[in-house]
Amino acid sequence: MEFLKRFAKRLGFTLLTILAMSVLIFFLVEIMPGDVAQTVLGQSATEESVAALRDRMGLDDPLHERYLRWAGGFIRGDLGESLYMRGVQINTIFWRKVGHSVVLALTALLFYVPLSILFGVFAGVKEGKAPDAIISFVGLATMALPEFVSGIILITVFAVGLEILPIASIIPIGENLWQNLDILVLPALSITFVMFGYVSRMQRSSMVSVMKADYIRAAILKGMPRKYVIFRHALKNALLPTITIIGMNMGWLFGGLIVVETLFGFPGLGSLTMSAIKTRDIPLIEACVLFITFIFVFATFTTDMLYAFLNPRIRYKRGDA
Amino acid sequence: MKTEPVLEIKELDVAYHTLTDTVVALKGVSLSVAKNEALGIIGESGCGKSTLFYAIMDYLPVSSSRSGEILFKGEDLVVKTPKQMTKFRGSKIAMVYQNPYSSLNPSLTIGFQLEEVSMFHHGMSRKEARQAAVETLSDLHLGDAAGIVRRYPHQISGGMQQRICIAMALLCKPDLMILDEPTTALDVTTEAVILDIIKELKDKYNMSLIYISHDIGVVNKVSDRIAVMYRGEVVEFGNQNTIYKKPEHPYTRALINCMPRAGVLKENTQLNTIPGYVSRRSAAETGCPFVARCEKRNATCEEKYGMVERKPDHFSACDRAYATDIPDKVLSKEAGSIPEGAEPEHKTILKIDNLYKYYGPHGKRIRALDGVDLTLDRNNVLGVVGESGCGKSTMGHTISGLMRPTRGKIIFDGTNISVSWRKRSPETLRDIQLIFQNPGRSLNPSFTIENIIGRPMLKLLGIKSKQKRRKLIVDILKKVDLGEEYLFRRPKQLSGGEMQRAAVARAFSIAPNLLVCDEPTSALDASVQASVLNLLVDLQKDSGAAYIFISHDLNVINYLSDYIMVMYLGRICEYGKKTEVGGSPRHPYTEALLSAVPDVDPSLKRGEIRLHGAPPNPTKKIKGCPFAGRCHRKVGSVCDTTPPPRVNFSDTHFAYCHISPEVLNSEISVKGIKK
Structure with a gap:
């Protein structure tokens, strides 16, 4: 009984920690200097191509929506798409x-x-x-x-x-x-x-x-x-x-x-x-x-x-x- | 001697070697234990009691040497190899230790730890071993033996744990059982039961016992012959009655006079103190080990010293215990040294009203204090006594402000102080001081004595000048018999007694009006305890402060207090003047407690009330009397259902009990102190 109680309590804390960490990781990447799309495409990219990538990555959506989409993907087991290896699902590697x-x-x-x-x-x-x-x-x-x-x-x-x-x-x-x-x-x-x-x-x-x-x-x-x-x-x-x-x-x-x-x-x-x-x-x-x-x-x-x-x-x- | 002794030790020497020198731990110890005899060994810490049993069991550290003979049924154990020794250990010679909880492996079941003994020594299968374990356990009056073997040590009470340890020692029906302070960690009523069991089993199994203790009272209950040890030597050896009535060695005599005992009260006697401390013994030292601290020493101490049969069956190493060329210290106080007739001012200093203190969350809360009332006047010492878990320390801590009461009022000098110390005024903080049980842990090891004593002066008296403070500190140090040289020492450099005196000095440095002493002498040796008790008595007389003296030791309480309060499970059982509670106890619990107290004087035979079982679970709400479950005079179901009424016996003496006042009054207990 004591053991089960302890188990449930610790598990709760564990899940809470993971939640907090996911928020932290997401926003750390968000607040990195520079535009993500620009960073990905490099300095020579045209404004159109940057805008197109932003659109494709959903970077213009509100922050919480993007977080939920990202976190939701993880829960479903969808880790998203690699940026460097275009079109490769992260899951596959x-x-x-x-x-x-x-x-x-x-x-x-x-x-x-x-x-x-x-x-x-x-x-x-x-x-x-x-x-x-x-x-x-x-x-x-x-x-x-x-x-x-x-x-x-x-x-x-x-x-x-x-x-x-x-x-x-x-x-x-x-x-x-x-x-x-x-x-x-x-x-x-x-x-x-x-x-x-x-x-x-x-x-x-x-x-x-x-x-x-x-x-x-x-x-x-x-x-x-x-x-x-x-x-x-x-x-x-x-x-x-x-x-x-x-x-x-x-x-x-x-x-x-x-x-x-x-x-x-x-x-x-x-x-x-x-x-x-x-x-x-x-x-x-x-x-x-x-x-x-x-x-x-x-x-x-x-x-x-x-x-x-x-x-x-x-x-x-x-x-x- | 009629029978061949089971154990005969001849001229045993043990020394510990360090890189630079050699310390003598045992010197020329000769003892013998006959079949079915119980030999008691007493002495203060550092006198070699433990080394003696380690030497018998061949469990000495590698950097030690052992010489002499230890004949166990004729075989010399000194020459046995470690492998051969395993045949003796646990099977022919068994041990029981001081602290049952730490002597049982916490991660193995009790059954496992019992079974392995029979499996190794008797080659039993696990099933047979379990059978044997259960059988032995039932010898120790453990009800549910089959259930207990499945448990882990932490799941049972201290008294039960010690019975398990005794059972473990009994499994192979040893010829000799060595008990090293087996009841020191237990409550006094549990101790009495365990001592009974030990006596009973000794005869049942026809064993010999060696019973080691610092407490003459406990040894008296089990053994007839007593050996007194001091600094590695047996200095006196004889029958318990003659040792108490006419000790032949000055050390034994001095030690007995140190002990608070029946008939010795602060009003009539000062406790003896032995100057100095037990020092290490170098190999070069000869003559009497006690000479440096002995008040009867003279030029003959060196050459005339040696064990001699002074009277039939009574050996002593010295004949100067009653030497008249050096007069005895005067210990009895003249009447009137404490003004008893001229009652000092009757000013109430502390009033506690319906005090409650609960610990823990709702549903699992522990009722440490369950409605306590009391008043305390200036100049008075209230002794609070009870077994562990009765709430006596909690009461001390709530009064001193270490914690806040859950409910109820504490009125000190007219102010309500039932708040935590943060909210108390500086005057109140100064007025109530606390002395703890273990000075080694309550004094900050990195502070000097000057800092420790000076800090309350700075914070609570606002004495800013360091010079001024130092002068006051030196004054107070002198009062507690510590010199100026102690100013810059740290607690680690002090002995236990010196540390506790420093703690007393700290408490008194700011002239408190109420001192809460929480078992201040429990961790100290008899001679050191005596000096601290004397000091507390003197300081009280000088300052007029009131004391709340918390202790489990009725002998100490009886010596020091004016009033005694007996507590059980957070409630008051009985309260009254010392003469009333100690002399004619009315509450069944007080009766049982008094009858369980081990007496220093073996001729005092107290009643034989034994409490069985343990106090009820403190998290359960108790409707009736908390003591009902263990009471030997239970009236009936009313005890379980209704809280006991208060019965007054005099203006100052009352108890809470369902037994009708007439019966309580008429059956004036014979269990009290009688001379």
Whole structure:
């Protein structure tokens, strides 16, 4: 009951956030300097052609009508038409790229979540000893490298040096991602480089504090073996802050990999956003940014719910069982 | 000794090593516990009680060393490997801890945490283990054992949690159970029930117990033989009665005299204080650990020191407890040191009229105060007592303005102040001051003591000159026995007692007329508590301020107050002069509360009223008497349906109860304090 109430409340807030963000994105694009049609057509365009485009884009309609038309299109699943690639429906390219990004994000999650939690736990139970120092150092070092530096290092080692992985994540024309799974490895590794230090440090510090808790002492002095105490008693409590951190970065992972995707030329949402900005393809920019916002908000919502679900103190309030 | 002891500790030393030096935590501790015997260990914080059980369980930090022998049924635990120790832990030697809530894993069900013990030690399947868990739980008088195992720790009350912990310790039928302050975090009536259970189970399972506590009263209830520890040594060891009646070590003697106890009142006795504090012990130190603070010390303390059987079965490390070459401190006050005959001015300073305070949203609101009336005169101390959740702190906070009452009036010195502090006049703000339970958390850690005490002077007295303020601050610091050198210290650099004295100095720095003390000594050790209580008594006598002294500890309330108010679930149960409420309690709840108080003097045997269950859910509207559900003298359904009427016993003494006044008066309870 408590859980459902919490769910409904958070979902309401989530939807409200998306609404507010859509208004913000729409008007930000609106108040950009210069006439949109002029921008699209360039300085050399004639006044007639600009007027014709304005008319076609409906730029002369009142603001609220244009917003409703735009937002309504999104709800119906119509993202509009690209300006740069004349006559191409955004829908036809957008979702494929989003799909690629999701696969990349999941691959990266698969790489770094178990890795950093495992090493974080290990460092945490060996607090102050050599393994702790080594893991902390590696985490800090990889965290300090920006992804374009670590990416280049990875390319140099695996693609140029060992020649076991492709340099760029390009899908040859006529093939799809599933036939080219090896292109996922380097971008995912480079994301792992960024996230490992972050998540493992979080896991380490929560593990350290949980291992000092009275209930861990109680479990050890009940005669439980050490491994059992760590994995059955400590881990479940120590995971909660880590889940928050992973969840908070989910938005970035699914929608904000602009640098990584650009570096490897990975055909995902990040590089699409990048090229939309470069070509001033306003409807495409709006679609990308709104979608990324949506992912951020939704990832936060999911994390929140997961946290509540894993934490019995939130799941059941005192008294009801 | 007839039987082979279950546990025999011989010359146990434990030291903690830091990079620069070595701190001695235990030194030459020798103790033995016979089969089915309960050994009590008392001492203040820092005396090594916890280190002792950690040493037995081999749970010391890596940077420590342990030497000596710990013989458990003949096997030396000191030489066991960690792996071998797991065979003893939880199965042959079990533990119960101070804080049941934090000792239970919050994200595992109670059942899971019970089952794993039997599964590991007895190789049971989960189903058998569940069966065993339910059976053990019913030994602890937990009604719905099968339902409780499915719950999470936060879903049950503190008393239940502690029973779960005890059940967990019992599952493997251990030979020895170590209890580390198991009732300190519980209310006094719950404590009494738990102590009963512990006693009962000790005999049922034929276990030996080691009961560790700072509270002699609690230890008295469970164990016959008591060891007193000080700075890592056992300084005295003997029967509870002889330890209380004729302690043989100066420390034990000084400690007992620190404790507020039956027959000791502020009118007739000053509490003893022990100067100085418990300091760390270096490896080089020899002789008596208490020598620096002992008032009976002389040249023989160094070489004559050592455990000797002074009387049959009574060991002490010192023979100077009653040395006459250094006279005892005079603690009894001459009659008239507090003018009792010449009643001081009877000026009412505070009047509370039908006060209500609700928390939370409608429908789930908690009735923290449910219609409280009271008047308080100058020069008087009103002790407010009750168990957690009875609204005593809420009352203190509404009076001091930390929060606004939901309904009702607070009249202070003729002005209605039932508003939040923002709307109070500077005079009122100055006149009502508050002292909190935990000085470490109520004093700003980044301020110096001068800032902490000086700020109210600047803001409320408008003393702009820093020089002038400093002079006043030094004066007030001297009054609370802190020197000028404390001006520039920060709270972190002070001990617990010094911090609380600084908090008292802050409150008194602007000469308030009403001081609300919210459990000001609950977090302090007995000897430190004594110094703070003495200070509060002296300051009150000098300033004529009125106190509202909130505490769960009836011994403290009884020592310090003039009037006592007993609260239950936001309402007043009984109110009267100290002699009336403490001496002849009329309300069944007061009776039960008094009978549950652990006595320092083991020869006082109080009545055996045990309250079962927990106070009702405070979000439910109660039509009748809030205590009806747990009352041992319930009249009938009228208790559940009608609010109890006020019954007056004297001009100052009344209670709210359905029992007819004749019965309440005639059955003058035998549960009060009797000598």
